[in-house]
Structure formats: structure tokens, C-alpha cells
Amino acid sequence: MKAFYIDLSVCNGCYCCQIACKDEHVANDWTPYAKPQPDTGQFWIGLTELVRGQVPKVKVTYIPKMCQHCDDAPCIEQCKFDAITKREDGLVLINPDKCTGCKLCKDTCPHDAIFFNEGLNIAQKCTGCTHLLDNDDEWTVPRCVDQCPTDALRFGEEDDFKDFIKDAEFLNPEAGTKSRVYYKNLPKKFVAGTIYDPVEKEVIIGAACTLKDNESGESFTATTDNFGDFWFRKLADDRTFTLTIDKDGKQKVIEEIVTDKDLSLGDIPMTL
Missing domain, CATH: 3.30.70.20 (Alpha-Beta Plaits)
Known part of the structure; x- marks a missing residue:
């Protein structure tokens, strides 16, 4: 066939x-x-x-x-x-x-x-x-x-x-x-953003980012690149996630991230 x-x-x-x-x-x-x-x-x-x-x-x-x-x-x-x-x-x-x-x-x-x-x-x-x-x-x-x-x-x-x-x-x-x-490779939802230090006015490289599905408990990990960017791809539709960012002992948490659409979280400040 x-x-x-x-x-x-x-x-x-x-x-x-x-x-x-x-x-x-x-x-x-x-x-x-x-x-x-x-x-x-x-x-x-x-x-x-x-x-x-x-x-x-x-x-x-x-x-x-x-x-x-x-x-x-x-x-x-x-x-x-x-x-x-x-x-x-x-x-x-x-x-x-x-x-x-x-x-x-x-x-x-x-x-x-x-x-x-x-x-x-x-x-x-x-x-x-x-x-x-x-x-x-x-x-x-x-x-x-x-x-x-x-x-x-x-x-x-x-x-x-x-x-x-x-x-x-x-x-x-x-x-x-x-x-x-x-x-x-049909398109799936993504969540992305850029981590930066507002004091130093520089992007943060190598920050560990963890995105957790609040419903299933499944976690996805990414590390910010040389531009301070992170990407989470191939995410399920209409799920609620929690993003945790760790770098040099500092932590930032962003809750209620909903994948009803593809999301750019923009520039995220994090003081080290």
C-alpha cells in the first residue's frame, strides 16, 4: 500500500x-x-x-x-x-x-x-x-x-x-x-526565555532550568546557552508547569506556566 x-x-x-x-x-x-x-x-x-x-x-x-x-x-x-x-x-x-x-x-x-x-x-x-x-x-x-x-x-x-x-x-x-x-515532527508547544543578572546587566550562562508538569509530575531540564537562552520543546498542550531556575546557589521559581500556546517568557531577572 x-x-x-x-x-x-x-x-x-x-x-x-x-x-x-x-x-x-x-x-x-x-x-x-x-x-x-x-x-x-x-x-x-x-x-x-x-x-x-x-x-x-x-x-x-x-x-x-x-x-x-x-x-x-x-x-x-x-x-x-x-x-x-x-x-x-x-x-x-x-x-x-x-x-x-x-x-x-x-x-x-x-x-x-x-x-x-x-x-x-x-x-x-x-x-x-x-x-x-x-x-x-x-x-x-x-x-x-x-x-x-x-x-x-x-x-x-x-x-x-x-x-x-x-x-x-x-x-x-x-x-x-x-x-x-x-x-x-509536527509542531508541539514550547516554553522559552532568557535569564539575566539585572545588577551586572549580563545574561546568565549555564543556569540549570527545570520545567515540571504539575499534573503528571514529569520534569524536563535545560541549561542556558551563551546567550542566556533556554528552550523546552515538544511539550503537551494545555498543561500547567512550574519552572525552577538554579545558578550558583540562587534559585528562582515561576509558577502557573500554561501551554495553551507557545510561550516566550521574555527576559527573566535573577540576581546572583
């Missing part, structure tokens, strides 16, 4: 995937796989830029989003005209010749991955470039994957990507649709 594998840690936001998809499908009729994609208004693979934190502690994550080619695809169940099918290789297709434009699939998709072409009165989405995979021996991956310069996007048999899958997640797991698009 085929699947997509996306590692966000190496996606640099170049938009090559999005551009390649447009290049392949705009003004090109690949019936029965797909009718032409409109010039504007549709991105069968689209890059979402997620900016997190507050200045100066900010992180940017680029997230490619597409049809999830679900094993339990609600769009297939909702289609009354057998226009949507799941292939033996795992990819889900909308047959443009059978689509009646009822929009049930678009309204049902929990991933917002189906678009409606008003001009052609049909639903459209990512096809996995099956017109290439089926008819050209030189093509073993979709255009978006072929054009990715960092290998953030990959495509192939699940058996060949077992090591990737064991550490991967679904983008929208609460949908329960058994996605065939696996993501690694």
Missing part, C-alpha cells in the same frame, strides 16, 4: 511541492484521473506557514497539506454516484466523469482537502499523480515529491517506510479516518 511521508523538520517552505502540483494539473486534462485544476482557488497540495511564540522567541513551521487518502474515507461513503473510489494501492480518486457536483464529499471531508470547481461543476483533489504512476515507467513518485529539494516529502510502500512510520503521527488524528499521509 502506498503512502506519503512528510518530515517537517526538513521542510524549508520553498513551495516547490505546491508549484509542481500546479504545473502538472493546471490546463492539463488527465481524465479519467482528473480534469484541469483551476489557476486559482485550489491547492491540491498547499503549504501552511505556522508562526508560533512571541518575539524574540519565535518558531516557524511549514506544513504541506493534501488529501489524506484515508482508509476509512467518509467522502467515499457519502458519494451516491460511485464517483470516489479507493485503489488497491491505497490512493483515493474522484472520477470527474461520474461526479455530479453534489458537494457531499467536500462537505464531509474532515481534512478540508476536497475542492469544488464551479466552472466544471465537479469536486477535485490530490490524485497522487496516478496518471503518471500508471502510464509512465519513469515516474515512481508524484510531482510534488519529485520536486522536493530536501526530501521532506516522500512516497512509497509502507513496508519500505516502517522506521519512519513508527515515529510518525497523523495531521488530524481526531478525525479517525486512518490517513495514508504520515507526518514527523
Whole structure:
């Protein structure tokens, strides 16, 4: 079974995937796989830029989003005209010749991955470039994957990507649709800050920072770097933490740190 594998840690936001998809499908009729994609208004693979934190502690994550080619695809169940099918290789297709434009699939998709072409009165989405995979021996991956310069996007048999899958997640797991698009390094909450000595007016290097989850009791540790900065990454959502900072026998405690969003605690004064 085929699947997509996306590692966000190496996606640099170049938009090559999005551009390649447009290049392949705009003004090109690949019936029965797909009718032409409109010039504007549709991105069968689209890059979402997620900016997190507050200045100066900010992180940017680029997230490619597409049809999830679900094993339990609600769009297939909702289609009354057998226009949507799941292939033996795992990819889900909308047959443009059978689509009646009822929009049930678009309204049902929990991933917002189906678009409606008003001009052609049909639903459209990512096809996995099956017109290439089926008819050209030189093509073993979709255009978006072929054009990715960092290998953030990959495509192939699940058996060949077992090591990737064991550490991967679904983008929208609460949908329960058994996605065939696996993501690694999806953004998690972070807490960061800078420790400084207000008397010396210098950052404090080498301070031991401990962040404790008040609910689970789990603790995370970090040490301030040459800029006095500390970072705690991959934290659970909506948890309350207590931060303890130790340096040269002095201690500072900050309570009620809530990860309802990514947090920059700013400059934290600590007199040694």
C-alpha cells in the first residue's frame, strides 16, 4: 500500500511541492484521473506557514497539506454516484466523469482537502499523480515529491517506510479516518526565555532550568546557552508547569506556566 511521508523538520517552505502540483494539473486534462485544476482557488497540495511564540522567541513551521487518502474515507461513503473510489494501492480518486457536483464529499471531508470547481461543476483533489504512476515507467513518485529539494516529502510502500512510520503521527488524528499521509515532527508547544543578572546587566550562562508538569509530575531540564537562552520543546498542550531556575546557589521559581500556546517568557531577572 502506498503512502506519503512528510518530515517537517526538513521542510524549508520553498513551495516547490505546491508549484509542481500546479504545473502538472493546471490546463492539463488527465481524465479519467482528473480534469484541469483551476489557476486559482485550489491547492491540491498547499503549504501552511505556522508562526508560533512571541518575539524574540519565535518558531516557524511549514506544513504541506493534501488529501489524506484515508482508509476509512467518509467522502467515499457519502458519494451516491460511485464517483470516489479507493485503489488497491491505497490512493483515493474522484472520477470527474461520474461526479455530479453534489458537494457531499467536500462537505464531509474532515481534512478540508476536497475542492469544488464551479466552472466544471465537479469536486477535485490530490490524485497522487496516478496518471503518471500508471502510464509512465519513469515516474515512481508524484510531482510534488519529485520536486522536493530536501526530501521532506516522500512516497512509497509502507513496508519500505516502517522506521519512519513508527515515529510518525497523523495531521488530524481526531478525525479517525486512518490517513495514508504520515507526518514527523509536527509542531508541539514550547516554553522559552532568557535569564539575566539585572545588577551586572549580563545574561546568565549555564543556569540549570527545570520545567515540571504539575499534573503528571514529569520534569524536563535545560541549561542556558551563551546567550542566556533556554528552550523546552515538544511539550503537551494545555498543561500547567512550574519552572525552577538554579545558578550558583540562587534559585528562582515561576509558577502557573500554561501551554495553551507557545510561550516566550521574555527576559527573566535573577540576581546572583
